[in-house]
Amino acid sequence: MIFAVASGKGGTGKTTVITSLAAIWEGPVTLVDLDVEEPNLHLFLKPKVMRETAAMLEVPVHDSDKCNLCGECAMFCQYKALAIMGKTMLFYPEMCPGCGGCLKICPEGALSPGGREIGRIAEGQTEFGRFFMGRLRVGEAMSPPLMQQVKQRVVAQGSHAEMPGGIEGCVPDDVLIDAPPGVSCPAMHAVMDADAIVLVTEPTPFGLYDFRLAVEAFSIMHKPMGAVVNRDGIGDQGVEEYCRESGIPIWARIPNSLAVAQAYSRGEIVARKLPELNGIFQELKKRMRAAVTVSREVERA
Numbered sequence: 001m002i003f004a005v006a007s008g009k010g011g012t013g014k015t016t017v018i019t020s021l022a023a024i025w026e027g028p029v030t031l032v033d034l035d036v037e038e039p040n041l042h043l044f045l046k047p048k049v050m051r052e053t054a055a056m057l058e059v060p061v062h063d064s065d066k067c068n069l070c071g072e073c074a075m076f077c078q079y080k081a082l083a084i085m086g087k088t089m090l091f092y093p094e095m096c097p098g099c100g101g102c103l104k105i106c107p108e109g110a111l112s113p114g115g116r117e118i119g120r121i122a123e124g125q126t127e128f129g130r131f132f133m134g135r136l137r138v139g140e141a142m143s144p145p146l147m148q149q150v151k152q153r154v155v156a157q158g159s160h161a162e163m164p165g166g167i168e169g170c171v172p173d174d175v176l177i178d179a180p181p182g183v184s185c186p187a188m189h190a191v192m193d194a195d196a197i198v199l200v201t202e203p204t205p206f207g208l209y210d211f212r213l214a215v216e217a218f219s220i221m222h223k224p225m226g227a228v229v230n231r232d233g234i235g236d237q238g239v240e241e242y243c244r245e246s247g248i249p250i251w252a253r254i255p256n257s258l259a260v261a262q263a264y265s266r267g268e269i270v271a272r273k274l275p276e277l278n279g280i281f282q283e284l285k286k287r288m289r290a291a292v293t294v295s296r297e298v299e300r301a
Ligand code: SF4
Pocket: 062, 066, 067, 068, 069, 070, 071, 072, 073, 074, 089, 105, 106, 107, 108, 109, 110, 111
């Protein structure tokens, strides 16, 4: 099963949830950091990185000798990455997502494919299972193409792991995705392949505002979705009331505690450092799985 851990805003406790889930998961779990603008899972999971590669985007290279400045490519480009200024062709690579359309329509063959590095992809192993991370180049705006390439790596590596005890054979990995905070295009892209979405929030008016936006944005995908209320005990009852009214189940409540904050700030996995909280994450995992099972049964019926 594939689970995306998301949040309407940053700093709600997404990392605490995903790393703790990894620590209590019953079998191998593939961990994928798609929060490519600010990946941080590696700081907690300490993976052994086996491979790091550049994520490239195919962008056009312009040959001014062949170009007749007809402007067809500029008119075609919906991203305004190409423009004709007098007798000069202008190209803004940071605005080009590499759709390849201009290469196909240029009547003179003046555009050819080139490459631009948009970030790096790390692949490795943690004690809990395989690990993948995308890291966007500083100043780069194109998260989704990098996220797509990370996903392709996960699929290319196969979702299998050796069974414990050295037994030859394969068991399907579960996948936990760390989605970027917010409800913009990258967040939607991160959760779109998940079987269920775990939405982490805080019980405060700010938390509620962003949580509500996230629920509304992700609802259009019709996936099972549940809330984790982090720092339970602070704030007010707004999140609880909203969940009740909108039918979003609360899958877990993590108490507001200095020990949790201290563990997080030291880069420790909360469920491991504070075993008394293990039951919360075990129950969360059970509810995540049950939600996917029920949704699959409903689909089959
Ligand atoms: S379509 Fe080709 S020939 Fe026309 S302006 Fe663009 S690059 Fe030049």
